[in-house]
Amino acid sequence: MTAAAARRPALIGAPIWLSLPALLLFTGMVIVPLLMTAVLSFNVYDHATGVKAGEFTLAHYAKVFTDSYYLGIFWHTFWVSGLTTLICVAVGAPEAYVLSRMGSPWRAIFLLVVLAPLLVSVVVRAFGWSMLLGREGLVNQLLQLVGIGGLKLLYSDAAIVIALVHVMLPFMVIPVWTSLQKLDPAVTQAALSLQASQATTLRRIVLPQILPGVLSGSLIVFGLSASAFAIPGLLGGRRLKVVATVVYDEYLHELNWPLGAAIALTLLATNLLVMLSYNRVVEGSYRKRMG
Amino acid sequence: MSFLELVDLTKTYGDVAVVDGFNLSVEKGEFVSLLGPSGCGKTTTLQMIAGFVDATRGSISLGGRDITHAAPNTRGLGIVFQSYALFPHMTVWQNVSFGLEMRKLPVAERQQRVDAALGLVDLSPLAQRYPRELSGGQRQRVALARALVIEPPVLLLDEPLSNLDAKLREDMQFELRQIQRKVGTTTVMVTHDQTEALSISDRVVVMQRGRITQVDAPFALYEHPRTRFISHFVGKANLLPVAGSAGGLASIRPEKLRFVPRGAGQVDGEVQERFFLGSQWLYRVATPMGELVVVCPNDGTPALDEGSVSGVAWPADAMRPLAADANEADAGSPVRGAQA
Amino acid sequence: MSRNGPLALAFHSLVVAFMLAPLVVVCLVAFTPGNTLSLPTTELSLRWFRAVFAHPDFLQSFRNSLWLALAAASIATLLAVPAAMAITRHQFKGRDALNGLFLSPLIIPHLVLGVALLRMFAVLGASGSFGWLILGHVVVVTPYVLRLVIAAMVGFDRSAEQAALSLGASRFTVFRRITLPMILPGVTGGWLLAFINSFDEVTLSIFITSPATVTLPVRMYMYATESIDPLMAAVSALMVALTAAVMVLLDRLYGLDKVLVGERT
Numbered sequence: 001m002t003a004a005a006a007r008r009p010a011l012i013g014a015p016i017w018l019s020l021p022a023l024l025l026f027t028g029m030v031i032v033p034l035l036m037t038a039v040l041s042f043n044v045y046d047h048a049t050g051v052k053a054g055e056f057t058l059a060h061y062a063k064v065f066t067d068s069y070y071l072g073i074f075w076h077t078f079w080v081s082g083l084t085t086l087i088c089v090a091v092g093a094p095e096a097y098v099l100s101r102m103g104s105p106w107r108a109i110f111l112l113v114v115l116a117p118l119l120v121s122v123v124v125r126a127f128g129w130s131m132l133l134g135r136e137g138l139v140n141q142l143l144q145l146v147g148i149g150g151l152k153l154l155y156s157d158a159a160i161v162i163a164l165v166h167v168m169l170p171f172m173v174i175p176v177w178t179s180l181q182k183l184d185p186a187v188t189q190a191a192l193s194l195q196a197s198q199a200t201t202l203r204r205i206v207l208p209q210i211l212p213g214v215l216s217g218s219l220i221v222f223g224l225s226a227s228a229f230a231i232p233g234l235l236g237g238r239r240l241k242v243v244a245t246v247v248y249d250e251y252l253h254e255l256n257w258p259l260g261a262a263i264a265l266t267l268l269a270t271n272l273l274v275m276l277s278y279n280r281v282v283e284g285s286y287r288k289r290m291g
Numbered sequence: 292m293s294f295l296e297l298v299d300l301t302k303t304y305g306d307v308a309v310v311d312g313f314n315l316s317v318e319k320g321e322f323v324s325l326l327g328p329s330g331c332g333k334t335t336t337l338q339m340i341a342g343f344v345d346a347t348r349g350s351i352s353l354g355g356r357d358i359t360h361a362a363p364n365t366r367g368l369g370i371v372f373q374s375y376a377l378f379p380h381m382t383v384w385q386n387v388s389f390g391l392e393m394r395k396l397p398v399a400e401r402q403q404r405v406d407a408a409l410g411l412v413d414l415s416p417l418a419q420r421y422p423r424e425l426s427g428g429q430r431q432r433v434a435l436a437r438a439l440v441i442e443p444p445v446l447l448l449d450e451p452l453s454n455l456d457a458k459l460r461e462d463m464q465f466e467l468r469q470i471q472r473k474v475g476t477t478t479v480m481v482t483h484d485q486t487e488a489l490s491i492s493d494r495v496v497v498m499q500r501g502r503i504t505q506v507d508a509p510f511a512l513y514e515h516p517r518t519r520f521i522s523h524f525v526g527k528a529n530l531l532p533v534a535g536s537a538g539g540l541a542s543i544r545p546e547k548l549r550f551v552p553r554g555a556g557q558v559d560g561e562v563q564e565r566f567f568l569g570s571q572w573l574y575r576v577a578t579p580m581g582e583l584v585v586v587c588p589n590d591g592t593p594a595l596d597e598g599s600v601s602g603v604a605w606p607a608d609a610m611r612p613l614a615a616d617a618n619e620a621d622a623g624s625p626v627r628g629a630q631a
Numbered sequence: 632m633s634r635n636g637p638l639a640l641a642f643h644s645l646v647v648a649f650m651l652a653p654l655v656v657v658c659l660v661a662f663t664p665g666n667t668l669s670l671p672t673t674e675l676s677l678r679w680f681r682a683v684f685a686h687p688d689f690l691q692s693f694r695n696s697l698w699l700a701l702a703a704a705s706i707a708t709l710l711a712v713p714a715a716m717a718i719t720r721h722q723f724k725g726r727d728a729l730n731g732l733f734l735s736p737l738i739i740p741h742l743v744l745g746v747a748l749l750r751m752f753a754v755l756g757a758s759g760s761f762g763w764l765i766l767g768h769v770v771v772v773t774p775y776v777l778r779l780v781i782a783a784m785v786g787f788d789r790s791a792e793q794a795a796l797s798l799g800a801s802r803f804t805v806f807r808r809i810t811l812p813m814i815l816p817g818v819t820g821g822w823l824l825a826f827i828n829s830f831d832e833v834t835l836s837i838f839i840t841s842p843a844t845v846t847l848p849v850r851m852y853m854y855a856t857e858s859i860d861p862l863m864a865a866v867s868a869l870m871v872a873l874t875a876a877v878m879v880l881l882d883r884l885y886g887l888d889k890v891l892v893g894e895r896t
Contacts, residue, residue, distance in 0.1 A: 014721070015717035015718075015720075015721040015723050015726075016717075016723075017713075018713035018714060018716050018717035019713065019714045019717040019718070019729060021709075021710050021713070021714075022710040022711065022713075022714040022733060022773065023714075023729065023732075025710060025766065025769065025770060025773075026732050026733060026735075026770060026773075028766075029748065029766055029767060029769075029770040030732070030735060030736065030739070030744070030770055031732075032751060033744070033747035033748050033750065033751040034739075034743075034744075034747050036747065036750055036751050036754065037743075037746060037747040037750050040750055091646060094639075094642065095642070095643060095646045098635050098639045098640075098642065098643045099643075101634060101635050101639075102634070102635065103634070108888060110643070110647060111888060111891075111892070112887055112888060112891070113647055113650060113651065114646065114647065114650050115888075115891040115892070116878060116887070116891070117650055117651075117654065118891065119827050119831070119874050119877065119878060120654060120831070120870070120871055120874045121830070121831035121832075121833065121848050121851075121870055121874075122831065122833060122834075122848075123831075123833050123848045123851045123852050123855070123867075124653075124654070124657060124851075124867040124870050124871060125653050125654070126855075127653075127657065127851070127855055127859075127863055127864075127867055128652070128653025128654055128656050128657040128867070129653050130855070130859060131653070131656050131657065131660060131668050131859070131864070132652060132653060132656055134668070134859070136667070136668070136669075137668070138656060138670075163653075166649065166650065166653065169646075169650065170891070174891070174892055174893075177892060178892065178893065223738070223740075224740075226740075227740030227741075227742050227743070229741070229742050229833075229834040229837070230833050230834060230852060233852070233856070234852065234855055234856065244740075244742045244834070247742060247746060248742075248837070248838075251746055251749065251838070252838075257746075257750065260746060261746065261750070264742060264743045264746050264747075265743070267740060267742070267743060268739060268740065268743045271738065271739075271740060272738070275738065341793075341797060342797075343793055343796075362796075363793070363796045363797055364796045364797070364798075364799050364800055364801060364802075365799075366797070367799065368797060369797075370793075370794065370797045372790040372793065372794060373790075374788060374790050376788060376790035376791045376793065376794040377791070377794075378791055378794075378795070378809060378813075379791075379813065380812040380813060389795065389798055389800075390798035390799060393798055393799035393800050393804070394799060434794075437794075437798070441798065441799075
């Protein structure tokens with residue numbers, strides 16, 4: 001009796017009871033706080049007296065979308081994220097490909113080596129980079145051996161991007177790796193038997209099939225980079241701001257919570273928009289082509 | 292009063308009747324097969340008997356007791372699933388003892404009965420192994436032992452041999468029958484393999500599109516298929532147009548045809564192709580009556596070459612008139628087969 | 632499958648070096664005998680590790696993080712297992728929405744969730760409460776458990792449960808004796824993954840911890856913005872060691888590659 005054909009005997013309780021505890025928690029800890037923050041973002045804020053809970057205004061959103069300081073921060077965040085994404089594609093996709101062509105046990109070992117840093121706290125990794133990129137750090141020491149020296153790497157966009165790439169690379173490798181695993185090796189062999197060169201096979205057979213993986217990896221990397229806090233915070237220094245650190249400033253230093261809320265929600269909206277619409281458009285066209 | 296009685300058993304999903312008015316009476320100790328192509332409703336029927344699918348209409352009674360809507364864990368039936376469904380985290384011994392545990396039998400009695408069951412299926416030395424360490428055939432026996440150890444009133448088998456390779460399947464068919472005869476448990480088996488159904492059942496129930504189309508003992512079923520579909524599904528058949536049958540056709544089995552000198556048989560034909568099957572030769576012969584398939588035993592007489600012309604003859608009573616096809620078959624009357 | 636050429640392997644070595652560099656450096660510098668961030672070239676010293684254990688703030692944060700992670704992972708597992716059963720075993724309206732809700736912390740930036748909870752806690756007067764902090768972490772790590780348990784349930788031969796039912800087991804017995812043992816690798820793998828993610832979490836925690844409930848990563852973040860010295864390196868090395876231990880456990884119980892990549896390896 002295959003389970004698919006049989007009626008599934010409802011094992012313990014109806015689904016509502018099973019999911020109720022989690023549902024209550026998520027409602028209370030995700031939906032309610034987000035709604036409250038949405039309301040907060042429209043509240044009036046007075047520097048002297050604080051948040052005016054009953055009064056509403058669009059001033060904060062106006063600031064986010066028209067003030068050049070905030071626009072600049074968003075722009076800065078997006079181009080740092082964009083650059084990180086591009087580098088992750090350029091490095092992560094080929095790396096996934098190289099890994100997939102390894103024999104065991106190396107393949108499994110190196111896959112772990114590349115992915116395991118995911119489980120190490122981002123603070124540790126950021127700190128590691130700050131040690132490598134500092135003025136007396138290892139990278140500079142190595143460069144001094146070659147003759148170039150004293151590059152200011154830390155507290156720069158370069159440091160942020162390098163550390164972000166380090167953190168985000170696994171998020172690119174995983175979907176591309178998964179796409180590669182789904183490839184039927186016989187398809188590649190068929191192409192080669194029809195006398196396509198290795199390069200052509202790569203370009204016209206392998207690449208189109210892993211493109212969905214590259215795309216979904218890019219979305220994840222971009223979204224995570226745009227909302228990154230710890231890395232820009234530790235490696236960008238006080239001068240280089242991204243959206244996340246500005247929100248931190250508004251909440252904990254300026255105490256202008258409504259403005260902070262407006263910025264945070266704008267970031268959330270951008271994230272969701274990028275993920276949902278781009279995903280649908282591009283993956284849709286792929287689904288059509290490849291069934 | 293028969294032991295397992297299915298009356299007007301029906302299962303509909305929306306407008307579609309997956310099983311429609313299924314009637315069957317199974318005697319105690321009988322081995323009945325439900326045979327049919329995929330989608331014919333045989334598995335759903337078995338699931339209704341087991342209690343995993345709720346019947347839309349009709350009744351199921353076991354030894355006089357109505358179990359139509361009883362929960363599956365109260366029916367006490369023994370079931371062997373297609374995938375064997377062994378508990379992977381338990382040893383063979385623990386698997387087989389599980390049903391006895393649920394019946395709260397004392398350890399000593401469980402020990403005795405499990406050992407007996409494992410002996411019955413010839414797996415005693417493997418009692419402490421885990422399912423993943425066993426071969427397909429061994430797992431199947433564990434499943435059988437687990438179902439039999441609880442001494443169920445009825446044993447249900449869902450395509451029990453379909454996951455085994457051909458040679459093993461053949462061996463297991465006979466073993467299965469041997470064990471069933473030894474223990475005497477009433478058995479209902481679902482299969483799509485007609486050789487299996489014919490070789491080990493007391494009666495075969497042929498199903499098509501949710502309905503029963505014929506119920507007979509294996510020999511009777513093979514010799515007298517009622518419809519065109521059955522004549523092809525059970526064994527091979529040559530179809531000849533004939534007057535005086537409701538469907539306009541009669542069937543004749545290839546082994547009933549023989550080669551005779553030209554002109555000496557009902558028809559002459561040219562051998563188009565021949566296939567060697569080990570114990571038999573199979574010929575496709577083009578005749579004015581259409582293409583005929585002839586099967587001859589490999590008994591030493593020289594085989595005909597492709598392209599040769601020969602007469603083909605058959606005894607007149609070997610022709611079986613066919614009823615019109617599936618949809619018109621009996622839908623409602625309780626069918627009791629003749630024990631041929 | 633053809634193997635990689637020398638160019639590909641050189642590229643690969645650079646990538647591996649890149650991925651390991653910060654972690655290796657951190658672990659090496661932790662053993663330096665000197666006062667500044669430098670590699671231990673003359674000798675290995677444990678002085679900075681001793682300094683960590685003598686530092687009451689770090690010890691307190693470590694304890695906080697440990698209890699927090701244990702509690703968050705356990706509560707998340709208790710919630711996720713029944714939720715996974717509901718999602719995989721039943722068809723009901725809103726099932727996809729429910730699944731989406733439970734996985735949403737993977738898409739919602741921790742930053743946004745952090746400030747949202749900060750606001751709610753302020754309104755409720757819950758700021759600084761360890762219990763509410765735990766709940767915050769539960770929400771963040773539940774998706775990890777849920778995904779693994781759902782994967783375990785989807786790849787599950789349901790006929791084993793039917794077999795148990797047919798042998799007379801009650802529904803609860805079927806769950807306890809058949810279903811649960813069969814999905815246990817997924818459940819324990821999920822718990823471990825939740826644990827390490829809670830322990831590592833910094834962005835959300837920065838907003839909702841108070842001086843009394845400061846977690847280790849937050850403490851490290853604050854320390855690192857003030858000064859950078861080998862003490863940080865020693866703490867970091869300890870965290871790497873803890874992570875490695877969890878990874879070994881995860882690999883034994885479930886398979887590290889499956890956890891990181893998904894069931895399709």
